[in-house]
Amino acid sequence: QKEVEQNSGPLSVPEGAIASLNCTYSDRGSQSFFWYRQYSGKSPELIMSIYSNGDKEDGRFTAQLNKASQYVSLLIRDSQPSDSATYLCAAQAAGNKLTFGGGTRVLVKP
Amino acid sequence: GAVVSQHPSWVICKSGTSVKIECRSLDFQATTMFWYRQFPKQSLMLMATSNEGSKATYEQGVEKDKFLINHASLTLSTLTVTSAHPEDSSFYICSAAQSGGELFFGEGSRLTVL
Numbered sequence: 001q002k003e004v005e006q007n008s009g010p011l012s013v014p015e016g017a018i019a020s021l022n023c024t025y026s027d028r029g030s031q032s033f034f035w036y037r038q039y040s041g042k043s044p045e046l047i048m049s050i051y052s053n054g055d056k057e058d059g060r061f062t063a064q065l066n067k068a069s070q071y072v073s074l075l076i077r078d079s080q081p082s083d084s085a086t087y088l089c090a091a092q093a094a095g096n097k098l099t100f101g102g103g104t105r106v107l108v109k110p
Numbered sequence: 111g112a113v114v115s116q117h118p119s120w121v122i123c124k125s126g127t128s129v130k131i132e133c134r135s136l137d138f139q140a141t142t143m144f145w146y147r148q149f150p151k152q153s154l155m156l157m158a159t160s161n162e163g164s165k166a167t168y169e170q171g172v173e174k175d176k177f178l179i180n181h182a183s184l185t186l187s188t189l190t191v192t193s194a195h196p197e198d199s200s201f202y203i204c205s206a207a208q209s210g211g212e213l214f215f216g217e218g219s220r221l222t223v224l
Contacts (some may be wrong), residue, residue, distance in 0.1 A: 034212070043116075043203050043218040044154070088153065096142055096207040102153045 003027050004091050006101035014109055019076040021104050023089030026070065030091035030099075033065055035074045038086045038103065048074060079108045112138050114206050116216030123194055124224055130190045131219045133204030139184035140206035144213070145177075148201040160187040194223040 004025045013019045025033075032051050036044035050056045050063040050072065062075040072091075076083055089101040113136040123129050133143055141162045146154040158179050159167040166179035176198075178190040187206075191198055203218040 036215075041201075041220075043215045046212060046214060049212055092213075096213065097144070097156065097159060098205075098213055099156075100154045 003099045004089055004101035006087075006089050006104045008102055009105040010107050011104055012107045012109060013079050015079060015081060017079055019079045019083065019106055019108070021074040021076075021087050021089070021106070023072040023074075023101055024070055025072070025089075025091040025099075027091060027093055027099070028067075028070065029093045032092040033063070033072045034090045034092065034098070035061075035063060035072075036088040036090060036100075037083075038088055040086075044088055076106070079106075081108050081110055084108045112136075112206070112208050112212075112214045114204065114214045114216040116204055116219050118219060119217055120220040120222075122222045122224065125195050126193055128190055128192045129194055129221060130188055131202055131204075131221075133187045133189070133206070133216050135185045135206045138206075138208050140187075140208075141184060143181060143187040143204055143206045145179060145187075145189050146203045146205065148203060148218075154203065157189075191221065194221070196223045199223045 006023050035048040037047050038044040048063040050065045056063045060077045064073045086103040086105045088103045090098040092098050115134045117132045143160040145157045148154050157172045160179045160181040162181045168174045181187040199222050204216045205213045207213050
């Protein structure tokens, strides 16, 4: 059973719109959560980390965490074609070990 | 962010040979590094946790005698794929953690076994 679940997509959004990505996790011991962006053929790139309930904003990105619901989300505002990528949600328990979701592919259409 | 470097970025080898991939943390010391494998259109799968000065911890289903991991210093971990076969062809990615817990990834190494 996968411990971190994401909708595989593709999530298609028009340029300038908001892309909303969701992620759920099963391990209540997870304390830290991350969103990575991965372009095809490239390594994942960290874009957001979140550790406590609520919202965290960084530029056009907003991460939301609800530990009671075991739910993490990522909003991308003013989506650009360069945001087209696969977004990986990851949960971290003790020992720095990350568990990744399957990733959501996002397509931003000009 | 922190810099993690992998080498080589791509390698082609014949079946039965061994391939070594290096992972270096360039601007911080990493007592723990992680090795992942990613097949096309799939997510990252953790293979093993590399601990400086001690044996690596392998995930279930990963053959420790086939994927040899050495973490000889605080800035270098190596993964050796021994007796590689075509089914080992994949994208291998290492990561290292800073003290804050955020993991940074190397550029990845694409292995093709003929």
